[in-house]
Amino acid sequence: MAEKKIIAVVGATGAQGGGLVRAIQGDPSGGFAARAVTRNPNSEKAKELARLGAEVVAADVDDDASLEKAFRGAHGAYCVTFFWEHFSPDRERAQARAMAVAASRAGVAHAIWSTLEDTRQWVPLDDDRMPTLLGSYKVPHFDAKGESNRVFSEQGVPTTFLLTSFYWDNFIFFGMGPKKGPDGKLAITLPMGDRKLPGIAAEDIGRCAYGIFRKGKDHAGKTVGIAGEHLTGAEMAATFTKVLGREVGYHEIPPEVYRGFGFPGAEDLGNMFQFNRDFSDYFCSARSVEFSRSLNPALQSFEVWLKKNRARIPIE
Ligand SMILES: NC(=O)c1ccc[n+]([C@@H]2O[C@H](COP(=O)([O-])OP(=O)(O)OC[C@H]3O[C@@H](n4cnc5c(N)ncnc54)[C@H](OP(=O)(O)O)[C@@H]3O)[C@@H](O)[C@H]2O)c1
Numbered sequence: 598m599a600e601k602k603i604i605a606v607v608g609a610t611g612a613q614g615g616g617l618v619r620a621i622q623g624d625p626s627g628g629f630a631a632r633a634v635t636r637n638p639n640s641e642k643a644k645e646l647a648r649l650g651a652e653v654v655a656a657d658v659d660d661d662a663s664l665e666k667a668f669r670g671a672h673g674a675y676c677v678t679f680f681w682e683h684f685s686p687d688r689e690r691a692q693a694r695a696m697a698v699a700a701s702r703a704g705v706a707h708a709i710w711s712t713l714e715d716t717r718q719w720v721p722l723d724d725d726r727m728p729t730l731l732g733s734y735k736v737p738h739f740d741a742k743g744e745s746n747r748v749f750s751e752q753g754v755p756t757t758f759l760l761t762s763f764y765w766d767n768f769i770f771f772g773m774g775p776k777k778g779p780d781g782k783l784a785i786t787l788p789m790g791d792r793k794l795p796g797i798a799a800e801d802i803g804r805c806a807y808g809i810f811r812k813g814k815d816h817a818g819k820t821v822g823i824a825g826e827h828l829t830g831a832e833m834a835a836t837f838t839k840v841l842g843r844e845v846g847y848h849e850i851p852p853e854v855y856r857g858f859g860f861p862g863a864e865d866l867g868n869m870f871q872f873n874r875d876f877s878d879y880f881c882s883a884r885s886v887e888f889s890r891s892l893n894p895a896l897q898s899f900e901v902w903l904k905k906n907r908a909r910i911p912i913e
Contacts, residue, residue: 599628601628601629601630602628602629602630602672602673602810603629603630603631603632603652603670603671603672603673604617604621604629604630604631604632604671604672604673604674604675604810605632605634605654605667605668605671605673605674605675605705606618606621606631606632606633606634606674606675607634607658607674607675607676607677607696608634608675608677608679609631609633609634609635609643609646609651609653610633610635610640610642610643610646611677611679612764612766612799612800612802612803613675613677613711613761613799613802613803613806614633614634614675614677614803615642615646615800615803616799616800616801616802616803616804616806617631617675617802617803617804617806617807618631618633618646618649618651618803619649619800619803620803620804620806620807620893621651621807622646622649622650622651623649624807627807627811629672629673629807629810629811630650630651630652631646631649631651631652632651632652632653632654632667632671633646633647633651633652633653633654634654634656634664634667635653635654635655635656636655636656636657637655638653638654638655654666654667655667658678658692658695658696659691659692659695661695661698661699664695664696664699665698665699665702665703667699668699668700668702668703668705669703670703671703671705672705672706672707673705673706673707673708673709673810674696674699674700674703674705674707674708674709675708675709675711675803675806676693676696676697676700676708676709676710676711676749677711678692678693678711678741678742679692680737680738680741680742681738681862684737684861684862684865686731686734686737686738686740686741687741689738689741689742689745690741690744690745693710693741693742693745693748693749694745694748696708696710697710697745697748697749697751697752697754697756698752700749700752700754700756701752701753701754705754706755706814707755707756707757707810707813707814707817708749708754708755708756708757709756709757709759709806709809709810710745710746710749710756710757710758710759711742711759711761711802711806712742712743712745712746712758712759712760712761713738713739713742713743713760713761714739714743714760714872714880714883715739715740715742715743715744715746716735716736716739716740716743716868716869716872717734717735717740718743719872719876719879720735720872720875722735726871726875727852727867727868727871727872728856728864728868730864730865730868735868735872736865736868736869736872737865738862738865738869739869739872746758746820750818755814755817755818756817756818757809757816757817757818757819757820757821758819758820758821759802759805759806759809759821759822759823760820760821760822760823760883760884761797761802761822761823762795762796762797762822762823762824762825762884763794763795763796763797763873764796764797764798764799764802765796765797765798765799765825765899765902765903765906766798766799766906768785768910769906769909769910769911772860773785773786773787774910774911774912774913775837775841775845775910775912775913776912776913777913778848782844782846783837783843783844783845783846783912784834784845784846784847784848785830785833785834785837785845785846785847785848786848786850786855787830787847787848787849787850787855787870788849788850788851788852788854788855788867788870788871788874789829789830789849789870789873789874790849790874791829791830791831791849792829792873792874792877793827793828793829793832793877793881794827794828794829794830794833794870794873794877795822795824795826795827795880795881795884796824796825796826796827796828796833796899797823797824797825797826797889798825798897798902801823801825801889801893801895801896801897802823804892804893804895804896805823805889805892805893805896807892807893808891808892808893809821809892812892820883821888822883822884822885822888823884823885823888823889823892824881824884824885824886824889825886825889825896825897825898825899825902826886826898826899827881827884827886828899829847830847830849831847833847833899834846834847836899836900836903837903839900840900840903840904840907841907841910841912852867852868852870852871852874853867855867855870856868
C-alpha cells in the first residue's frame with residue numbers, strides 16, 4: 598500500500614483542527630494521516646486524538662523552530678490562528694507569517710490557510726459607518742487574517758485560502774444562545790437586520806478542509822468559502838422554536854448597540870455583524886453551500902446541527 602500523506606494540523610485540539618483530524622482518521626482508506634499539532638501532547642484532548650490513531654506532536658506557533666519541525670515531512674498543513682486567545686491582530690499576523698514560513702521551509706506541497714476578508718477593502722478606514730478599532734482596523738479578527746493571505750503567496754506555498762463562516766457553536770460557547778428579555782420571552786439577539794448570515798457547524802469546517810486536501814492541487818492558489826446554510830436571524834429563531842419546542846424570537850438591534858455590550862470583543866463583533874449585514878450578498882456568494890456539500894457530503898444544516906446539540910444550548 599502506498600504511504601499515507603501526512604497532514605500537519607495546527608489547532609488540532611480545537612474546533613477547526615479537531616474536525617479535520619477526526620475527518621482524516623475517520624477515513625482509513627483515504628490515503629491521508631493526521632499529525633496533530635498541540636502545545637501539550639499530554640492534555641486529555643491530545644490523548645483523545647492519539648487514541649484515534651493521529652500522530653501527536655508538540656509545537657507552538659510562537660516558536661518558529663518547533664513549527665518547522667512539526668511541518669517537516671508533511672504533505673499538507675492546516676493553518677489557523679487563535680484571535681480570541683489574545684485579541685491582538687499584530688500577534689495574529691505574526692503567527693500567520695510563522696506558519697507560512699514554516700510551510701515553505703518544510704516544503705509542504707499544499708497548505709490551507711483559514712482566513713477571512715480584510716474588510717478594509719469594503720469599508721476603508723475613513724468610512725465612518727463603523728468605528729476604526731485599534732488604530733487601523735475595522736474588524737480586527739477579520740482584517741489581520743485577510744492581510745496575511747499574501748504572506749502565504751510570497752512564501753511560495755501552494756495555498757488554498759479558506760473563508761470560514763460564523764460557527765453555530767457560538768450559540769453554545771460564546772454566550773449567543775437564546776436569552777429571556779424583560780418581557781420574559783426568549784430571543785436571540787443579532788444586529789443583522791433582515792439579511793442572511795452564512796453559518797456552519799464548526800466540526801464541518803474540518804470536514805470541508807479534508808475534502809480540499811483530497812481534491813489536492815485543484816484548489817491550491819484559490820480562495821474558496823464554506824457554509825452549512827445562509828439564514829436570517831428570524832429564520833434561525835424559527836428553527837430554535839421548532840427544535841426546542843419553545844417560542845424563540847429574533848431581537849434585532851442596531852450594530853452600535855451591539856458594540857456597546859461591553860464584553861471583550863463586543864466592538865469587533867459589532868463591526869463584523871455590520872459588515873456581514875451591509876455586504877450580505879457578497880458575503881453569502883463567497884460561501885456556497887452547494888460547493889461546501891461537494892467537499893463534505895455530510896454537511897449539516899442548522900436544523901440538523903441544532904437537533905444534535907439542543908441539550909447543550911444554555912438558555913438563560
Ligand atoms: N467562532 C466563530 O464563529 C469563528 C468563525 C470563523 C472563524 N473563526 C476563527 O477561528 C479561529 C480559532 O479557531 P478554532 O475555533 O478552531 O480554535 P479553538 O477551538 O479555540 O482551538 C484553538 C486550539 O489552538 C491551540 N493553540 C492556541 N494557541 C496556540 C499556539 N500558540 N500554538 C499552537 N497551538 C495553539 C490550542 O491547542 P493546545 O492548547 O492543545 O495547544 C487550542 O485547542 C479564530 O482565529 C477565529 O477568529 C471563528
